[in-house]
Amino acid sequence: MSLNTISYLIHEIKTPLTGIIGITEVALEEEDASKNKSYLMDILNCAQRISEIVGGLRSYSRITKKEEQSLVDIHKVLEDSLEMVRLGIKVTSVEVIKRFQPVEKIEANMGEIQQVFTNLITNAFQAMNGKEGRLILSTRSLKDSIEIKVSDNGIGIPQKHLNKIFDPFFTTKNPCEGMGLGLNIVYRIITKYMGTIDAESKEGIGTTFTIKFPTKGDGNGKESIGRR
Amino acid sequence: MMSKKVLVVDDEEVIRKFLRIHLINWGYEVKEAVDGVGALEQLGNEDFDFLLLDILMPQKNGWQVLEEMRSNPKTKNIPVIVLTAKDEDNDMFKGYTLGANYYMTKPFTNTKAQLLYGIQLMFGKNSESVNNINIFR
CATH class of the missing domain: 1.10.287 (Helix Hairpins)
Known part of the structure; x- marks a missing residue:
């Protein structure tokens, strides 16, 4: 630090x-x-x-500590994270669409992967606060990686902030709502597993986070996809 | 006697609240601003006897407010007490160089005594501004 x-x-x-x-x-x-x-x-x-x-x-x-790792079922973690956020936020007007394709399990610490999706889904719900929201969770298998997308149709992120959102302590929220560590924690966990995260957003339209985790044999971090 | 008017500038509601309570108890009229832009706007529209000014704020920070105040004939002589968590020597030096009259570092304890000391420094121990203050209320 x-x-x-x-x-x-x-x-x-x-x-x-x-x-x-x-x-x-x-x-x-x-x-x-x-x-x-x-x-x-x-x-x-x-x-x-x-x-x-x-x-x-x-x-x-x-995140910096080495903790127990196991084969993590991404779909189960997505479901659990969604459930956890729903219990905490009590949002009823959000439609959740799941587009899950078969993907490989990844070797990781389950708690950390859950934290990634909990933080992203929480942000999505907050971005859709007060409107008829639609959250899309999708997964697919690529050649050397698995891809997970978390999309919302919330307020979006202004273009000028997009390159700062993973920085520690960057926040546009009220200080009482958060201190700007959520997406930095997401970023740090993903990169710990040689993964990448990329954000696309349009104000008033919504935001999509695309995460890729390398599967067996890859993970050398040489390909640049989104932010590392 | 007309009450003296103070502008309290801080983005933290709770800090404005306890400062407001002390100042009102001492007979001051209190106005508030939550950032530097709001402070300069109020300074342009009204006359104030002194300011309590936070430094780290959105929009314009306290240093910018102080600089603009000191370069504006209407506000250049208004006394300012800086209230800030920036407590290193170079921060205080910067504050005094830019024209602060007194510097209180957060978290401050015994707020009333510190405020009184700052007000005494600005207006003199026997001034009208100080005579109404009873810190033992």
């Missing part, structure tokens, strides 16, 4: 910490007890932000 990143994180933690201290000082002097609930809510929100930052860092650091 670079010094710039650490410096950024310190700022991200200091800001809600300032809120906690400042509001607590006010609350300690407050004579009107009916206002305390509002102060406590502020303190809780700030503490949750710090907790999210720490949680994000934990996920970020886990």
Whole structure:
């Protein structure tokens, strides 16, 4: 982690910490007890932000560790990830289309692959928030790799942001909604397995993420497909 | 006596909230801006006695606001207290070079005492602005 990143994180933690201290000082002097609930809510929100930052860092650091690997069934992980996101977000107006073709299993850590799809599907649901959404999950087998696409018809990503979306701490969301590590974690996991990820997007039309994982015999990372 | 008017500029709602509570208790009229562009807009439309100015903000950051304020005859003399998590010596030096009157680093503790000190520095210990402040309220 670079010094710039650490410096950024310190700022991200200091800001809600300032809120906690400042509001607590006010609350300690407050004579009107009916206002305390509002102060406590502020303190809780700030503490949750710090907790999210720490949680994000934990996920970020886990990727660098070598963990148990097995043959991972991509279709099962896609189904599980979708289910997990649906439970968390409770979106009902999204139509999910699955176009699964037979693909090889890949050797990887199941939890990490699930995190890739959970993050991508969560982003897709958030991008379709408030409209009749359509999520397409598709897989196919290529010569030396398997390809997975996650497409949505959400708000899309502005062209000027497309080359930054995998950078750590890049976010266009409200600071309370995320700290910009989700897609960086996706990118780091995929590249750990010599895979590639590519994003295509049009504002108002939607976004498609295309992931490729090398299958047996490949994986030397020489072909450049999308972002590495 | 007309109350003094303060512009609090910070993109964090919760920070604006506790600053607002202290300042209102001390008799100030408080206006708020959530970024540098909003701050400059309000500075163009209204007269303020001083500013509390965050540095890392969207649109225009606090350094840019300070620079523009100091180069504008209407705002060049308005005192500014910088509030920021940037706490290294070179950051503070930059702040004072650009024309900050006082520098508070986040997370600040004992906010009222620090604010009072900054206000005393800007207006003098016996000024009207300071006399109404009771930090032991």
